[in-house]
Amino acid sequence: MRALAWLPLLLAALPVAAQTVPAPMPAPLAAARPLSLVDSATLRLGDLFENAGPRAGQAIGAAPAPGHRMVVELAQLAALARAYGLAWRPVSGHERVVVERPGRAVPREEILAALRAELLPLALDPEAELELGPLAPPLVPPASQVQLAAEATSFDPATGRFVTTLVVLAEGMPTLRQRLSGRAVATLPVVLANRRLAAGEVVRPGDVRAGRLRAERVRPGAAQRPEEVVGQQLRRPVAAELPLLATDVAPPCLVEKNALVVLEVQAPGLALTAQGRALEAGPRGGLVPVMNLASRAVVEGQVVGPGRVRIAMGATPLRAERP
Numbered sequence: 001m002r003a004l005a006w007l008p009l010l011l012a013a014l015p016v017a018a019q020t021v022p023a024p025m026p027a028p029l030a031a032a033r034p035l036s037l038v039d040s041a042t043l044r045l046g047d048l049f050e051n052a053g054p055r056a057g058q059a060i061g062a063a064p065a066p067g068h069r070m071v072v073e074l075a076q077l078a079a080l081a082r083a084y085g086l087a088w089r090p091v092s093g094h095e096r097v098v099v100e101r102p103g104r105a106v107p108r109e110e111i112l113a114a115l116r117a118e119l120l121p122l123a124l125d126p127e128a129e130l131e132l133g134p135l136a137p138p139l140v141p142p143a144s145q146v147q148l149a150a151e152a153t154s155f156d157p158a159t160g161r162f163v164t165t166l167v168v169l170a171e172g173m174p175t176l177r178q179r180l181s182g183r184a185v186a187t188l189p190v191v192l193a194n195r196r197l198a199a200g201e202v203v204r205p206g207d208v209r210a211g212r213l214r215a216e217r218v219r220p221g222a223a224q225r226p227e228e229v230v231g232q233q234l235r236r237p238v239a240a241e242l243p244l245l246a247t248d249v250a251p252p253c254l255v256e257k258n259a260l261v262v263l264e265v266q267a268p269g270l271a272l273t274a275q276g277r278a279l280e281a282g283p284r285g286g287l288v289p290v291m292n293l294a295s296r297a298v299v300e301g302q303v304v305g306p307g308r309v310r311i312a313m314g315a316t317p318l319r320a321e322r323p
Contacts, residue, residue: 030088032077032095037102038063039141041172045084048072048097055084066173067103067139071096103139106168110148111137111180115164118150119184123157128184129214138178140170160184187212190243191223197238202252203229213243221245233283251283254306261290263301267313276309289318 030049038047043063046056060080064070072080073096081088112130120126140146146168153164160183168176192211197203208226223229223244232249255261255278263276275293282288282303290309291298297317301309 028087030081030086032088032090033097036097036099038099039102039172041174043099045080045086047099048077048080049086049088052084052086055086058084064099064101065103065139066101066141066170067105069098069100071098102142104142105137105139106146106148108132108135108137110146111135111166114148114166115150115162115180115182118153118164119155119162122153122155122162124155124184125186127187127212128160129187129212130182131185132180132182135180138166138168138176140168141172144170144172146170155184160186186215188215188218188222189224190218191226191229193238193240193242193244195240197234199234199237201234203232203234203244203249205230208244211243218243219245221247223249251286253281254284255282255286255288255303255309257281259307261307261309263290263292264304264308264310265313266310270313278309 028051030051030053033048033050036047041063042059043061044056045058045060046052047063048060049056052058074090074094077088077095077097078090080086112132115130116124119130147170149167149169150164151167153162155162161181162184163179163181166178166180168178170176190211190213191208194207194209197207201207205226208229210226223246228246229244229249231252233252234248235250236248238244238248257278257280259278261276261278263274265272265274276290277293279289279291279298284303284305286303287300288303288309289298290301290311299311299315299317301311301315304310
């Protein structure tokens with residue numbers, strides 16, 4: 001019975017024990033980030049400190065420009081920690097945070113396209129090549145859409161010199177203006193080899209293409225249209241990406257030197273053939289010396305087709321070869 005007398009006291013103590021709340025765990029100490037990569041124009045407290053807690057999203061200043069970095073030294077970190085109530089203590093006394101913001105360079109081709117659109121109304125030759133001096137391409141956020149324009153442009157058609165201000169608009173960065181200068185260079189049409197072409201090859205449509213080169217790089221007599229060389233035979237080799245000259249090609253030979261040919265003699269009501277040997281190569285319509293293998297006489301005939309040479313009736317032999 002005495003033991004039962006303690007039961008009410010034990011039961012009365014149970015609710016009190018159930019209602020006991022554990023003491024809160026201390027908040028983790030903030031730690032400075034050695035390297036912080038940001039993708040926004042705004043720098044936030046959580047970009048500098050790990051475990052920044054509810055204040056991690058607090059804006060504290062401007063982030064670096066795209067493609068640039070900044071360094072937050074120990075004294076600045078300590079001041080920020082005090083200002084925003086962070087539990088942070090330096091460990092080595094040399095802490096600092098390097099903040100980097102990724103960026104991509106605006107392609108040179110896009111810059112030239114924007115300049116060309118600005119210069120065309122100012123009498124720029126549409127076929128001219130734009131030459132820029134040393135160019136540090138502007139850097140923009142990697143995923144941003146970019147708009148380019150030019151303003152305050154001056155252009156001298158006589159010298160081709162121009163000066164302009166490139167305007168770069170992109171999300172996540174302020175408008176950027178960059179002064180540019182250069183010149184417009186005249187170009188001429190050429191025919192460029194797509195591959196190395198050997199002497200004696202007949203040029204096919206896929207072997208060449210139309211292109212343009214600076215006028216000072218084009219030699220006199222350069223072919224200007226592919227149809228000028230397609231179907232013609234090369235007289236010398238041409239390296240890939242080089243222009244072809246009109247003198248590099250000639251009509252293809254239908255008769256090769258020392259090849260056997262059919263000699264044709266035609267007259268009204270008469271057609272004779274004989275076997276001969278060409279002593280020189282010749283294209284269609286070309287005159288070549290040929291030797292009649294039966295008589296050993298050498299006469300001159302006109303190439304009329306592959307392996308066929310026409311001899312005029314009564315042609316005088318050039319010479320006679322000894323059997």
